[in-house]
Amino acid sequence: MDLRQLQTLIAVADTGSFAGAASRMNLTPSAIGQQIQSLEGEFGASLFDRRTRPRRLTAKGEELVRAARTVVQTMTEAKLAIAGGRTAGLLKFGAIRTVSMRLVPDAFARMRGLYGDLTFQLTVGMSESLMADVAAGHLDAALVAEHVGVPSSLTWSPVLQEPLVIAAPPDQAFRSDTSLLKDLPFIRYLTDVPLARQIETELSGLSVVPKDIVVANTMPAVVGMVQAGLGVAIVPRIALLHIQPDSVHQRAFCDGAVSRRLGLVQRQVSSRSEVLAQLRDAFSAMARAHGVAAEPMPVLGAEHAP
Template sequence: MKKANNSGKHEQIFLISAGQGSMDIRQLKTFIAIAEHGTFAKAADTVGLTPSAVSQQIQALEIEVQAELFDRSTRPMTLNSHGLQMLDAARNLVRSADDVIDAISGKAITGTFTIGSIRSSVLSLLPRAIVALKADYPDLKIKLHVANSDGLLNDVVSGRLDSAMVAEHSGVPAALRWSPFINEPLFAIAPPGTPQMSATEMLSTLPYVRFNSRFRLTQLIDTELARSGIVTNLIAETDTMTAVVACVVNGLGASVAPYSALKEALGEVVSAPFGNPQVHRQIGLIERRTSTRTIVIDRLHQHLVSFSGEYGVAR
């Protein structure tokens, strides 16, 4: 990587050597925008250029790599095999360049960092991680926003949030990266004093307190109950895991909960692994693939992994 002799914006001065010439970060960001949005016109809006300027940048990039990157016979046009190869490389190069720019300019450790989160039992880990992050970057102002998964995904895509903590999600847009930090097991739980028994016996014989929400956790639990052929005797439903655990602790019935919701109550309930093999659920951080806050997000992820203990998942 070498520095050009001009006084433009930071991203304009970073050039990546390739053959006899060089490609700049603007070309790569434009290429990524086309791949993610499908057309030159939509990409132009994203990167703040005219469609003509976008076309010129892509022509220059294709000349530089000596290969066409798009199949122009389709409408909208799609990446060809060379383009798919280039996309992975471009994203890595842009991310590396942004990290260097952030480190030089100080943007990664000052200003405002906005983080979102679902309402989850794992939410208890986030305040601890934020406190640790503040210790790393004392000049960084941090804002926390709690919402549902769909809203968080949209807010990260649009740039209203720098990152968000969400469960494993099948609908993560291509523009986002999801990195799990915890892979925690699920347990069947029963009131104090219940004889030790298997999860199947527990959930079949005792009244059942159902966790009922839009979260993927509900789907995980219901799917495993159906797969195992467990017929429950429903006594109550609630949309918060804290309420589920409280119902069980106070003797209302049995239920299923993830480890993070049971840490403080493991001594108060009877538990057994849920599922064979035991079912796990993952929570992670989402961020834009072209985020300029990668250094901060990486550090937040490290803290979340640390506070997740034996169930932490390294980035």
């Protein structure tokens, strides 16, 4: 087994075919097949289910691909360090949508000042799927919500804690929270993510039942509906960072008693631990600048899953 074989294995896993891997690796499909067969012979196990299209990894194949990604990344960074090179390469990062519009770009800009040769790939998605992608080695790290189970191979450390706010048209600022939710049409955030479930939980505990005028599955759409004067909504504070302050009236929901936390999830053993530590610091700095920094606490593994 050599590094080239591991790179080939990763290419087949990423592209789903020997032909796709051949194009990436600049080899023939038959050469790709020979390398995979060699790995299977060395480990004594089938790595791919050849009955499926695209090719699907077996359980043992998935385990080897995770290890291969770590080995390849470690060797790449070791070569740079020994040669006196700077930290470079592609940082594959995931984030939920509400932080992808402002906090993530600001943090990436800060990282470019530290690592001029580093490039980024951003995947925007739901916390659960991003967590799974980190565990599988498809992402180096992700910024995800609290209340998502952390597998034993990962750690989660909080970087942001923000209040949920009630957002309404500016001319309705005189109303109380109860009056806003009782008397104005409600714009409901409805999707299968922790934030939506948290909002629904808080609403269920109120003595009023909001009357929906719009149901939307993205937070920017919810905010846009409020800006258009359609009604009131409950949103996280950072969802309003990119808008004109006077376009929406906003104040802490329930006098600030309701908040959510976001944290950085990464593998417990990562070749990019130094870079990810700097990235976590960058997010913490951005959170402090916006007044939503999380309280310091130990990094969490599965036994302390939020």
